[in-house]
Amino acid sequence: MKAIVLRELGGPNQLRYEDVEVPTPKANEVLVRLKYAALNRRDMFITYGMYPGMKLPSILGTDGSGEVAAVGGQVSDIRVGSAVVINPALNWGDNRAYHGPDQRLVGMPTDGTYAEYIVVPAENVFTKPDYLSWEEAAALPVAGVTAFRALMYRGNLKKGENVLIPGIGSGVALVALQIAVAHGANVFVTSSSDEKLEKAKQLGAKGGVNYRSDQWVKELKKLMGGADLIIDGVGGENFNHMISIANPAGRIVNFGATSGPIKDLILPRVFFKHLDIKGSTMGSPEDFREMLQFFEEHQIPPYIDKCYPLEAATEAQIYMEKGENFGKITLEIE
Known part of the structure; x- marks a missing residue:
């Protein structure tokens, strides 16, 4: 599959468009064929090494939406072909008030959404609201x-x-x-x-x-x-x-x-x-579920500023770094 990989620090120009292996879901995981990803300033900070827990190489990207392509052997409540949006906060923990010590986000150190496929725990995929396009759904998770x-x-x-x-x-x-x-x-x-x-x-x-x-x-x-x-x-x-x-x-x-x-x-x-x-930071699974329900109830479309193809992730991050955007910047994944 194609993916945007960061192997060296030094800013967005260090991002590389590469061929990497399609990940295989474990027993409690799902494989998602991504349609769109979206940028966050976190992604840019990572390219400069300005983020805790740096681990390279890594596929960047925290926001994404797509279709379930495969499920692990212990996953029974998610069907292949389902339209989903990804909650990028892994291992939040049991307390809604604050995340536990093992909490992390996809997109470094765990491989992220700047790719054709991503593997995430089954509990981290949520049904995409029908009223949202693939692009709008990808723009929602972190900011939402x-x-x-x-x-x-x-x-x-x-x-x-x-x-x-x-x-x-x-x-x-x-x-x-x-x-x-x-x-x-x-x-x-x-x-x-x-x-x-x-x-x-x-x-x-x-x-x-x-x-x-x-x-x-x-x-x-x-x-x-x-x-x-x-x-x-x-x-x-x-x-x-x-x-x-x-x-x-x-x-x-x-x-x-x-x-x-x-x-x-x-x-x-x-x-x-x-x-x-x-x-406050990102939210718990309860926050994510209630956020999706709120958006669906009020039919709110995320505001998107500009879209780039996946291979232009460097250009997209440089645009974000300038701070001129009004709304989310997305990556279309063919």
Whole structure:
């Protein structure tokens, strides 16, 4: 089969389009013939060695959808030919509140979805919602479950609340916007691009501000008043602004730190406002199942920015690295 393999570190240009053996499913596994994969910033970080547990060579890719091509001897509830979407979080563990020590993702160290076939445990394949295309289904897993867990499980989102999503345009932030709007929240966003702000409004955001403005925090407070819930994947120096924007007894759920560590955090601003600051990552199997149910109930189509053929994975990652995309970037697998 054809696959995108990373053998050496050094960025997306180190990705190689190669012939590798089709994997064989073990007793409790299934073999999926992939139709589409989707990119995540995790994939790019791995090419630079900026991810824990590095193990090379490895086939990258965490998101994917396809048809079941074969099942192991102990798999009785999944049929060959079934249309499925893959939950990429392996070995989450028994506690929904946090993942166990053996949890890992497909796409390094376990081979991932930048390939024609992938083997995963039977418990990690879920029926593809009928209303989603193959491409849309592939774009959903990582962004969908991360956003859903942050909003609904960790953030305890309620209808009518004010929600702030900084850095709109990334996969998780955009899906979080769609989920929060569908749940009846008043969503506000930030971006460095006025074009992205306008697109977010078209998807249901009440408003947004460009954070390159010197007065963006004041502008945002005037626009929304304050945030009951902030879903942050940015971190960095702007995190102190999140604390300022949060309403008393508000919640901040952080799932990433694309702008690096937080500097000069002033704790009295946290405890005098009685804020809850929570961490979150991808979700449990329950989160994944509930996320799919939510999307099917509300018929939400993931927003896709651009599609590349599998062999152009390097070009796709370079495009993602520039940060100009609005929505998910996908790979079509012939």
